Amino acid sequence: MKVYDGSQTESAAQSTPERIKVGIAEYKVTTEPALLTTSGLGSCIGIAIHDPHSMVAGLVHVMLPSAADIDGGNSAKFADTGVEALIEAMEDAGASTDTMEAKIAGGSDMLDFSESGSSIGSRNAAKVRETLEEFGVPVVGEDLGGDHGRSVKLEADTGNLVVKSANTESKTL
Template identity: 45%
Template structure:
């Protein structure tokens, strides 16, 4: 973890890579970058101060050769929920934000893009688990980096063109 010095306080930051996740039980900021067609899924239980972020690449583990569950929405999101419950989160209090799912490359294809399939799978699983989606910054054709600040209960998104917004 990195410590960032600011004017009044020291903020701890935890970086999550592709096909990785983290769960924290304090006000550590969770960050990830390189969200193109990938999704960053943030879950938060504000009462118990348990935060989680997973950076998934593909919608489903079906027909995949890789066995890392954090790489796939259908196995990674349930894993994140389980890990958050083990850390003290109440699944009935979880809230979610999703970011990413861009269409980074234009291919002539009759199937949906990986980004749109990632989004659909995440939305379906959140609905199945009864987790409300607070906000999302999804789709489009640009990459993103995100930072979840548990103290503010907000996700800050920085895009490849250096614009920034908070949801």
């Protein structure tokens, strides 16, 4: 007879996937069945890439569209260089762009102060798509735009991206 007393057995504790937090302007890659998480996605975009063939997964939290006008700095801060850095790190871990798939979330217009008509969120989304296309990585799921923040959780073993937002139910991409 099994007794459920609220404590975890050693095997149950070992089966719980590690939670890996990805901060703003950071990326992380794993080959383990971990949960890669990031929050605070307003105009920022979370790009989750999974290679089901090699079982490599990665997540980057980008803030701005392009590093072109910035000298040096953190590559993960920008959509173009952040996506490139994530793909290169995943390739170093054994992934291939031939079998990678991307899912993206964020890019809202929460605080749009632009006078040019194009918000940071929509410019981020356009640059993310453009950069993924340059590397031949298809976008197979997305939750973009609107006027609300999001947080995401990438299940590294399945490639599922769970998106939570303040005004809608969680959805799995």
